[in-house]
Amino acid sequence: MTNKELANLIFPNITKTIEDYEKLYPERNLKEGAKVVRFAPSPTGFMHIGNMMQAVINFVLAKSSGGVFYLRNEDTDQARTVDGAVDFIHHVLNYYHIKPDEYEYQGKIVGEYGPYIQSERIEIYHTFVKYLIEIGRAYPCFLTKEELEEIREYQTKSKKRIGIYGKYAKCRDMSPDEAAKRIKAGEKFVIRFKSMGDFNKKFVFEDLTQGKIEFPENDLDVPIMKSGDLLPTYHFAHLVDDHLMRTTHVVRGNEWMSSVPLHYELFKTFGYKMPKYIHTSLILKKDGDTIRKISKRKDPEALMFYYEEKGYPILAVIDAVLTIANSNFEEWRASNPDKPFYEFPFSPKKMSVSGALFDLDKLDNISKNYISKMTAENLYQEYKNWALKYNKEIDEIISKHKEDTIKFLNIEREVKKPRKDYENYAGIFDKSWYMYDEAWNRELNYNLGKVKDKDEIINIMEEYLNNYYNEDDSQEEWFNKIKELCLKMGYQSDMKIYKENPDNYKGSVADFTTVMRVVLTTLDMTPNLYDIMQILGKKRMLKRLEIFKENY
């Protein structure tokens, strides 16, 4: 029996050849320098921040070069597939507006190079596997789990390199006749690649991020097709798909670096041009004193749910990711504050080689800046969208008081250096609840400062609200009146004079306004009091005073 006959025995229904596919998926007709990239997650878990980084890098690479960004679903591990993972990937890409040009979802294929779901490409893989068997570069292997375990144990004990190579590749030189006999007898087998590499020889590989790296040649006979569902392994699918889909740049996690020798040999065997590689560093997490890989289980911020639930602006998350991904992004952003992120000239060489800690403080900072630059209307809309999804009570309140909410959000906003109060939408209500009467049915804790005497406080408030406050006053008039009353009641309105002789007064104008602020909001730290009073109006302020009388 020949190899060809053996191949036919294993794949009796495969009639196409690899040349057929070559014609079916021709070279893409793109302008010089256009990059074809892919985001190829496996649905074995929910999309996390590391995936996000790759998606963003891919998107930037494609957009900035006039290329193609496609999404491929790597679902060859059927056993570990997680329900909802695929939906979530699409949701995230949509939510962040980093949509692929080509994809396949809910039965719809967009693009000429599909199917884009690996489990639907099984015939294609089989064609390529069949070809390898025909030319004698792949073979069925009948080693059982137990036998493999034995080999590994022996190798470990005798300090040999671990893996199926050389004399350990027991089925490598089996005659096609025997293989056929065992297949016909119903024995389980995988297809292994027959490596011709020499571990003692080296070759140089160039990674776009890390530069030239010297590797020993691959000499492992790695499985390329699994026994049960006959799906390809990652390595083989990578070869077939990235060749046929005409990928020019592969962005993938650093954990793939060590399979480069295998991939190199695979591409060489078929005579295909290898794509360029950008191996991204891991995202790490500081856990007490140790630094480790960020964990989906332990770190809520690892999963992309987190940022949406907290209500971080999408562009803030993307900027934070790019800040980690590329060391000169921050500088670029500083000089191009209004450009879309995908115009950033991403340079793989500027990627950090070692893993980076994902810094939530940095995200907060970026996010505060973004939110501070939104218009109040815009922020209200985003805030409402968030509340609609994650907090119905807040949604109800802010919808009912839309005008006041926008006014409040606008305090010290339309100025050159706006306030930076909020890092995400989830945090807004905690910093504005006191503006809503409905929210006052909580346990009240008045954060008073120097002046704590209840009668004195009531005295100040009544005097002020009844005889001084006028809602038509400008901020300057408002403050002059406060100073006037404050002097009259034994406080000092001039901070400099006060500081010279603090003992001569009941307090300063700051202590005086703190009383008002706390009665009206319970807090000693709020945005501009004048604006808050304007929004509240006299009637509600009097009501707040009543509440104070009852609760303090």
Add this chain to the structure above:
RNA sequence: GGCUCGUUGGUGAAAUGGUUAACACAUUGCCCUCUCAAGGCAACAUUCAUGGGUUCAAAUCCCAUACGAGUCACCA
């Protein structure tokens, strides 16, 4: 254990043999100020994992050591 990569402050990092080791975040202090936020001004690595070497000169080049990471599945 084999292979590969890495190690600059609390964090992200710049510097690619040449005076005081950029910048940003965080932290702390001061100023401004009705509080806060913002802003302004400071402080924060006598030193670039450690030890040798090359050089007039090293965080930068070489060697060794230590430590860390990834990988070594019919998982991706």
